[in-house]
Amino acid sequence: MSSSSTTRHTPHQGQPYPGPGRQRTPGAYRLVRTAPAPLVPPQLDAAQREVVDHTGGPLLVLAGPGTGKTTTLVESVAARMERGADPERLLVLTFSRKAAVELRDRMATRLGGRRPPQATTFHSYCYALIRAHQDAELFAEPLRLLSGPEQDLAVRELLAGQIDLEKAGLGRVGWPDELRACLTTRGFADEVRAVLARSRELGLGPDALARFAERVGRPDWKAAAGFLAEYLDVLDLQGVLDYTELVHRAVLLAGSVTLPAYDAVYVDEYQDTDPAQVRLLHALTRSSTGAARTASVRGGGRATGGSTVVAFGDPDQSIYAFRGADVNGILDFPAAFGGGGVQVLRTSRRAGAELLGATRLLTQRMPLTRLPSDKVRAHRELAAARDGGRAEAYTYPTASAEAENIADLLRRAHLEDGVPWQDMAVLTRAASSLPSLRRALTSAGVPVETDAADTPLRHEPAVAPLLLALRAVA
The missing domain is CATH 3.40.50.300 (P-loop containing nucleotide triphosphate hydrolases)
Incomplete structure (x- = not known):
């Protein structure tokens, strides 16, 4: 509710509600619109x-x-x-x-x-x-955006399908021989996703990417151009877009x-x-x-x-x-x-x-x-605009030693200097390091609150044991 619609609860004092035959009872409340509080503009330099x-x-x-x-x-x-x-x-x-x-x-x-x-x-x-100018005859349903995991799955399934087509002699993409053993790996799928995204951000279509690959002598990029054409065809058939394709189409x-x-x-x-x-x-x-x-x-x-x-x-x-x-x-x-x-x-x-x-x-x-x-x-x-602040640098031989010493610094700041826990923060370079750091801090008695947006689903405390059990059963 905006500031102009702020509500205030006031006792009725026994007066009737507006409208025929409606009586208020003691202890009831009514909503009254209040004027927004005046805002003093900030002082600008x-x-x-x-x-x-x-x-x-x-x-x-x-x-x-x-x-x-x-x-x-x-x-x-x-x-x-x-x-x-x-x-x-x-x-x-x-x-x-x-x-x-x-x-x-x-x-x-x-x-x-x-x-x-x-x-x-x-x-x-x-x-x-795109929704405002979407062709109603071609797209009966609104375009749907692919999430990151959905795009990863789509790329990996297409790569796996290309292996089956090549075995049957029907392959269209033609990956270099030294890359075919990598087609089913997650790392290769991530690399392909990156090439597709950078190509569309630069405004390159499959033909332009193929010409560029021939000019610089990169057969792997030429194969990626063929894969891009197939990938875009699949997206159009399914009526979905990934985020880079969304901006490119716009x-x-x-x-x-x-x-x-x-x-x-x-x-x-x-x-x-x-x-x-x-x-x-x-x-x-x-x-x-x-x-x-x-x-x-x-x-x-x-x-x-x-x-x-x-x-x-x-x-x-x-x-x-x-x-x-x-x-x-x-x-x-x-x-x-x-x-x-x-x-x-x-x-x-x-x-x-x-x-x-x-x-x-x-x-x-x-x-x-x-x-x-x-x-x-x-x-x-x-x-x-103010004094204060301090920057210190520490180096440690291992990641575990680093996490333990971070926990020690935080505990000392809280117990010896009286710094509240909510006034401390730990920044990491990658979300993948959050689980191990969270374990180290929790073991040392440091309360931890992690932003859910920064934690991959597979690393959530409730999800990781389930995935481990499924892997063990498989």
């Missing part, structure tokens, strides 16, 4: 204010951790609506469902009951776009239909976008530019030079390359969007001076050659 006051054209905002990136985005949307913008002509795109929910909640709270603009993920936007569709015209498009976590998502953003901004130019000509004014797209991101935090994210998207933003400006949020409100100094030692080794050097320098030399 000069760099944030420049972003909020930006009115037209592309803008890249370099925002390090704790610099108020989300606050600045929300205030930018609120300021544009206060200047009379229609929320239906504003679009906010982000990387994850969790981030989209947070943005929607914060914008709704900031706008005090007014309808906020659409805030969604790239994939949700693509799905809605980009193709954007070139043949009239997209909604937006006055401004805001993109959060831009460093996590892949090439297909960047192409979709170009299509959205081209549509908005055309609509703005048409409206300007009809009104007797001068056509604007470019659409408003504001991208927030930090190239130093680009960590999803294994999912197809390409840091070149944010590095090429000024050139790709017609010489857009670059603004830097310069104050870190989360990390103390010592932590910022430690991160600076790392980022200095990461070149960012395609962005203005003065902007990069300002981005990496953040001013700390």
Whole structure:
């Protein structure tokens, strides 16, 4: 329930309910709509204010951790609506469902009951776009998205089917001899999935991938091109799409239909976008530019030079390359969007001076050659809004020794320094290391709460023993 619909329970004091013949009894309650509490806008620094006051054209905002990136985005949307913008002509795109929910909640709270603009993920936007233009004659049912495990199963079944076809002399793909022994392994299926995903993110179809494979002399990639064609045929027959194919189809569709015209498009976590998502953003901004130019000509004014797209991101935090994210998207933003400006949020409100100094030692080794050097320098030399913080590095000979010492550090912090358990966190590089780390912490008496989204189903405490029993029986 939004803030404008907050309810309050009040005793009836024996008065009758509205309506004939209805009497309230002592102890009953009625719901009363209360006005939303007034929200005091946050205090913005000069760099944030420049972003909020930006009115037209592309803008890249370099925002390090704790610099108020989300606050600045929300205030930018609120300021544009206060200047009379229609929320239906504003679009906010982000990387994850969790981030989209947070943005929607914060914008709704900031706008005090007014309808906020659409805030969604790239994939949700693509799905809605395809559903809106889905051919009813070809697809009686809505397209369904494949989950990761479902896609893995589909790829492995297709690979197994190709083995049977080759044995019967009917194989179409023709994998190299040195790879045929690997076709049934999970690792090979994962590699094939990665090739399929990267191909579609780059906009490559089976024919283009095959030509590229011949040009560089990669017979395995040429076989993957044949597999891609078969895989896409199966998806179409089943009426399903995987996530990379979803964005690819949306980009193709954007070139043949009239997209909604937006006055401004805001993109959060831009460093996590892949090439297909960047192409979709170009299509959205081209549509908005055309609509703005048409409206300007009809009104007797001068056509604007470019659409408003504001991208927030930090190239130093680009960590999803294994999912197809390409840091070149944010590095090429000024050139790709017609010489857009670059603004830097310069104050870190989360990390103390010592932590910022430690991160600076790392980022200095990461070149960012395609962005203005003065902007990069300002981005990496953040001013700390508070003191405190400490960074220490430890090395251990084995993974088990590492887990035991992590548990010891946490116990000492709680028992000797009085740090509450809820104020501690352990970050891991991969979800696969969570079960062993959880066992080590639990054995040492450290209470553990693991985000369910970070734990594979097969590693859940209730599922792992069942799988072990099934393997033993099999």
